[in-house]
Amino acid sequence: MAKPAERTEGDGGLVAGVAFRNVNKIYGKDVKAVNDLNLEVRDKEFMVLVGPSGCGKTTALRMIAGLEEVTEGDIAIGDVRVNDVPPKDRDIAMVFQNYALYPHMNVYDNIAFGLRLRELKSFFWQLANWSQAKTIKADIDNRVKEVARMLDIEKYLQRRPKELSGGQRQRVALARAIVRKPKVFLMDEPLSNLDAKLRVQTRAELIRLHRTLGITTVYVTHDQVEAMTMGQRMAIMKDGVLQQCDQPEQVYKYPVNKFVASFIGSPPMNFIDATITGGKVDAGAFSLPLPAGHAALAYEGKKVTLGIRPEDIFDANLASNIAPSEANTVDAKVDVLEPLGHEYVAYLGIGPHNVIATIDNETRVKESQTSKFCIDLDAIHLFDAETEQAIR
Ligand SMILES: Nc1ncnc2c1ncn2[C@@H]1O[C@H](COP(=O)(O)OP(=O)(O)O)[C@@H](O)[C@H]1O
Numbered sequence: 518m519a520k521p522a523e524r525t526e527g528d529g530g531l532v533a534g535v536a537f538r539n540v541n542k543i544y545g546k547d548v549k550a551v552n553d554l555n556l557e558v559r560d561k562e563f564m565v566l567v568g569p570s571g572c573g574k575t576t577a578l579r580m581i582a583g584l585e586e587v588t589e590g591d592i593a594i595g596d597v598r599v600n601d602v603p604p605k606d607r608d609i610a611m612v613f614q615n616y617a618l619y620p621h622m623n624v625y626d627n628i629a630f631g632l633r634l635r636e637l638k639s640f641f642w643q644l645a646n647w648s649q650a651k652t653i654k655a656d657i658d659n660r661v662k663e664v665a666r667m668l669d670i671e672k673y674l675q676r677r678p679k680e681l682s683g684g685q686r687q688r689v690a691l692a693r694a695i696v697r698k699p700k701v702f703l704m705d706e707p708l709s710n711l712d713a714k715l716r717v718q719t720r721a722e723l724i725r726l727h728r729t730l731g732i733t734t735v736y737v738t739h740d741q742v743e744a745m746t747m748g749q750r751m752a753i754m755k756d757g758v759l760q761q762c763d764q765p766e767q768v769y770k771y772p773v774n775k776f777v778a779s780f781i782g783s784p785p786m787n788f789i790d791a792t793i794t795g796g797k798v799d800a801g802a803f804s805l806p807l808p809a810g811h812a813a814l815a816y817e818g819k820k821v822t823l824g825i826r827p828e829d830i831f832d833a834n835l836a837s838n839i840a841p842s843e844a845n846t847v848d849a850k851v852d853v854l855e856p857l858g859h860e861y862v863a864y865l866g867i868g869p870h871n872v873i874a875t876i877d878n879e880t881r882v883k884e885s886q887t888s889k890f891c892i893d894l895d896a897i898h899l900f901d902a903e904t905e906q907a908i909r
């Protein structure tokens with residue numbers, strides 16, 4: 518059986534990339550966990566698979582690892598189809614949410630364990646030559662210490678897992694994966710068990726590690742903030758179906774459908790039922806002009822969904838990069854104003870529409886009063902009311 522190809526540097530192709538080609542996974546008779554997935558993770562890329570619980574993220578990851586059989590389609594690591602390659606020969610390392618360290622081993626041995634297992638074969642081969650066996654042992658020692666230094670757990674090498682905090686244990690789990698220098702890292706919600714502060718810190722550390730090591734990584738999370746901040750690209754899934762795969766800024770600016778638009782961003786995008794009338798987006802209580810040549814002009818007389826992100830609504834009385842004009846300004850009643858320090862989250866009523874806006878903390882608007890707000894017309898989103906696909 519063909520082994521996954523050796524890693525070679527620099528050509529930017531699918532050297533140690535991961536590819537899903539028309540992959541389906543059906544559990545039992547009819548649970549379609551992954552539905553015709555096509556996705557190419559590039560060599561050295563940090564790809565985040567994101568979506569709500571049950572959308573098939575873990576299943577997709579486990580198929581890369583070989584822990585789950587592929588019902589239909591192909592999975593490749595590098596240019597080798599791995600459907601039938603056993604997990605141990607795929608040269609991957611996986612970190613889970615519930616990482617299990619060996620409780621009876623200290624941190625050093627936990628990290629070294631996988632290396633020793635892997636070297637065992639060559640160790641026996643080389644048993645006759647004792648000096649080479651010693652070289653292997655010294656090499657393992659160097660690598661364990663190097664990784665421990667990288668993850669700042671050198672001080673704990675002699676401790677047992679139960680003598681560590683949750684965050685330190687998670688680092689040991691990461692160290693154990695990294696030390697093997699795999700071709701591909703697979704991570705399934707590895708930060709979920711950490712408290713908020715540690716999560717943010719570890720997030721940054723993982724990004725730094727990826728920059729240093731440059732190992733192709735597929736990272737699974739249900740958290741859109743992790744996806745936005747960590748992913749070089751992100752793949753958004755829903756009900757086993759890939760919705761969009763692109764750089765975070767692109768997904769944020771140009772969501773392909775209403776689901777992606779609502780999933781990415783916090784507070785979430787506002788959605789308002791509207792009709793295209795006379796070249797305008799008519800939401801009843803207010804209407805906004807369409808930019809010349811906009812694809813939605815073809816929707817004359819039809820229903821659409823208007824999408825406005827909270828940060829694209831401004832207090833008209835504050836200087837901002839949006840100049841208030843009759844076309845972009847609406848009257849809104851401020852129902853609730855939540856101070857966040859650097860800004861306010863304002864719950865607005867524009868006629869019958871409830872809309873959330875994030876407003877600069879210099880604002881003078883008051884709860885229960887009606888004020889003028891302007892909307893960045895270049896940043897509005899429009900979706901087909903029936904198909905929920907973006908109109909552009
Ligand atoms: N071993 C299994 N047997 C049957 N159904 C499963 C199994 N594992 C997952 N599923 C189902 O497949 C779908 C996707 O699950 P999963 O990949 O775990 O989603 P996610 O990781 O995105 O939360 C869900 O509907 C889940 O209930």
Ligand SMILES: [Mg+2]
Pocket residue numbers: 574575576
């Ligand atoms: Mg999961």
